[in-house]
Amino acid sequence: MTAAARAADGRRPRRAYIGSFTSAGGPGVLVAAVDEESGALTVLGGADDVPDPSYLALSPDGDTLYAVSETAPGAVAAYRVTGDKPELTGPPVAVGDGPTHLCPHAGHVLTADHGSGSVTAVPLRPDGTLAGPASGTLRHTGSGPHPRHQREPHAHQVLPDPSGRWFLGVDLGTDSVRVCALVDGVPVVHHETALRPGSGPRHLAFHPHGPDGSYVYVLNELAPTVTVCRWNASAGLLEPLGEASVLPDTPEGDAYPSGIAVSCDGRFVWTATRGTDVLSVLAVEGAGLRLVTTVPCGGEWPRALGHAAGTLYVANQHSGDVTWFTVDPDTGTPVRGGSIEVPAASCVVLDL
Template sequence: MTESQARRAYIGSFTAAGGRGVVVAALHPDTGALTPLAATDAVADPSYLALAPDTGTLYAVSETSDGAVAAFRVSGDALEPLGAPVPVQGDAPTHLALHGGHLLAANYGSGSVTSVPVRADGSLAPLPTGVLAHQGAGPHPQRQQSPHAHQVQPDPSGRWAVSVDLGTDSVRVCALGEDGLTLHREIALRPGSGPRHLAFHPRGDLAYVLNELAPTVTACAWDAADGALKPLAETSVLPGAPAGDAYPSAVVVAPDGRFLWAATRGEDVVSVFALDADGTARLTATVPCGGRWPRDLAVHPSGRFLYAANEHSGDVTWFTVDPDTGLPRRGGSVDVPAASCVVFG
């Protein structure tokens, strides 16, 4: 996607907390400012979204106890449901991604990943082809009694699907077949770290895992040929001890690979890292996220703008990124009750 093409933002939110569902917003190409245009609450708690530019289809999870995924046809500035929501046969899906002709959903509550076929017109098959159940636990007495799959995405080569599990302190590398995902390799991270999200470096041989329970980021080497992730170093996302609760939520890498940004709830900051060629992530600054409880971060395809979806204050704040330092400078914000994620199209 080029900068000129990214003129719309799609914002997920929690309808159970007063959100409007999926919000469509215009994106100003010079300032990064957002202007809400329309919304749909056709799906409950669409907390995470994924866009397929080739079919003009937007996909959403329904983060409920009887979790589901749904497809919407993007029609101008409106979203039209494309068939009925499809049950994921899992509890509380928190993330989804397109991979190999399927929509994959990470189910936090049940600790599993669901594969749903995507039809040629962008609509979803009525049933999943498979559900891969994670196994294991971690040392945290409340948060790690069972698996909690928090994110799933394809690797840059398109060969593998990678799922991040907070409950088992591990990252799973999977292959996609006719019957869904099969486990290729499981990579253990530090016990009790609670990995939540992973972002690949655009170079394709590095990945960064954000740990919710630590709070840290783990730099890793990625071998696409072998489907192997190797932890290299773990770095705090904060310059000192947290003043109170600190729960990292989202991590993104700049399109040019020079910077990494991580959001931390509780502290309500965005951390800025400079990335070295060997994969080292050096914390250079933290800035206020512009609201409370930043659940998601998104970087514009141009790399010029950064967005924080602040769930508890109910807004999306945009920042202009300094091209030399990666430092985000607050540009403004727009009210989006119970905001949870931002994607571009």
């Protein structure tokens, strides 16, 4: 039975899963109940047996939670989450250095290895546990104009497309998104899309409607913008169409966009920006985006966003909390609801 089905028949509360940096005092991986009415979180249990589980992803049935260990060398771990406390299912499997993102795809879990500029595939057993070791690694090549952040490749996210045929790898260091496929357990590049030099793409999100999720929104860390792209799943091609700012003015100080989410109805895109510590609301207007407003993120250094059932969640790393916001359905504007303390919070994933 899926996590959604268990929630529907009352077997257990809806869940959120929170990752954190143990090296900065974080608790590791937390499981939290989600209140049906308010979206409020209540911590149920946790596990700190994997260092720096900075990003998490759920299996399709919701029973297994995958975590990167953002270390050098890096690793991926699998937890059973059918109870209130995550239970490690076996030893972590080695991947590239400093993995920052992961996803299950085609019988494997894929990691984006920021430090080594690579994508690693680890095979899964039918029950969702890791069958390791890694079956293949794709090493990116290239660089960008930024003297500090783009001397070499820095894979930052890996995400399947809605068709399930492809996965997209976002590389901050090379200003590009690679459309890839798994061939006998090995990640292989099908097409590489170049973005504006110096933009520093970090994460992307698919529009939930339209043929094949026909628009993709790429959030750029080194320029506070979103690049709108057209996605052709049949051909496996990503075409940049233009950029939209996520801030009303070009900031004089540091501003580093981090997380991106799209509303379930496809009308709004939300982004988080560290430094300015704001959430941005962008309206979807055909093939473009329009900045509507920004609101405080509820803490400091918002690293990642989660979204489900009209509630937006923000993992604020430096202030050590996860804050939730009720979203106005007409304007897309987040209204702060509350928060829980999570030192060095890095991500929040919903099973909804």
